[in-house]
Amino acid sequence: MTVSKLAVFAGMAGLAFSVACGSAPAEVGTEAESAAGPLELSDLVMEMRDMAWAEEVDAAQALIEGQRPHHDTSSPRWLLAASWLGRGAGFAERWDVAERYASEARDGSVALLDERDLDADSELPLALGAGIEVLSRVHDARGDRAGGVEFLTAERERYRGTSIETRIQKNVLLLSLEGAPFPVLDVEHHLGTPLPPAEDLKGKVVVAFFWAHWCPDCKRQVPVLEQLHDAYADQGLVVLGPTQLYGYVQRGEDATPEQELAYLRGAYQERFPIPSWMSVPVSQTNFLEFGVSTTPTLVVIDREGIVQLYNPGDLPYEELAPHVERLL
Numbered sequence: 165m166t167v168s169k170l171a172v173f174a175g176m177a178g179l180a181f182s183v184a185c186g187s188a189p190a191e192v193g194t195e196a197e198s199a200a201g202p203l204e205l206s207d208l209v210m211e212m213r214d215m216a217w218a219e220e221v222d223a224a225q226a227l228i229e230g231q232r233p234h235h236d237t238s239s240p241r242w243l244l245a246a247s248w249l250g251r252g253a254g255f256a257e258r259w260d261v262a263e264r265y266a267s268e269a270r271d272g273s274v275a276l277l278d279e280r281d282l283d284a285d286s287e288l289p290l291a292l293g294a295g296i297e298v299l300s301r302v303h304d305a306r307g308d309r310a311g312g313v314e315f316l317t318a319e320r321e322r323y324r325g326t327s328i329e330t331r332i333q334k335n336v337l338l339l340s341l342e343g344a345p346f347p348v349l350d351v352e353h354h355l356g357t358p359l360p361p362a363e364d365l366k367g368k369v370v371v372a373f374f375w376a377h378w379c380p381d382c383k384r385q386v387p388v389l390e391q392l393h394d395a396y397a398d399q400g401l402v403v404l405g406p407t408q409l410y411g412y413v414q415r416g417e418d419a420t421p422e423q424e425l426a427y428l429r430g431a432y433q434e435r436f437p438i439p440s441w442m443s444v445p446v447s448q449t450n451f452l453e454f455g456v457s458t459t460p461t462l463v464v465i466d467r468e469g470i471v472q473l474y475n476p477g478d479l480p481y482e483e484l485a486p487h488v489e490r491l492l
Contacts, residue, residue, distance in 0.1 A: 202234030216252025247294035270295030334455030355444035
């Protein structure tokens, strides 16, 4: 499996990265960088993010090292900046730099957990989750995919019940789900047509579309799925649409499970019709076990029930259709 930049880190503020062998880290600490005054940490995070997307690894490394003497490098915001450099180095396939800064983000985050809860604010989970993700890609880049899965599995157990558990599971599946049997979906509730029994899906090509009612990218994905269904349903394509409850409805208004289900079956359905041919099991368990920290997440399963594609993020028709066509 080739893990693409977008597939690995889509979601969580639009993150995406991959890690492979690359060149040595750049020299840092030039006179110009040393003379630079301190940036606000929030500005440093933004600079690191922008440089990560631009794959400007050397400039980012020079900047963060020039800023190091001016800041508390144990703070969550500093660790978040370091995690962005780890991601950017991954984008650029500079795995040595990626490992250095991902380790700083992860190890620094772990040290802070001696005195605070992980989810006390948003920055520490982002830094820790990103550090874990990058380090798993370093394992994979070095030819040790099994070691990457083992590392992630241990980290998931360590952070079970926290906000980063699903994100860690996503990365487990990015390294291990393709080529494995598709697990049976859990059903707590359903929208529209009930989920077909597993035996009824044997011999079918299945696209599982994990979505959220608040997600704009999910709404843009639906017409692509409609186009696929129109083209290939008579050849054995089935589209499933697992979702979960989030505790709120339109405009972020808090809702009980009963109220949210009523919203999905009523006002939401009226505005954004759920296709009648798409079964929608509703379960938080599915989202956790399939690592759906990114919506949509698309999974393509062949006629033997084997996963052929696990893709966190949306896909246009011209990219998704070939994955379906070759299995029909």
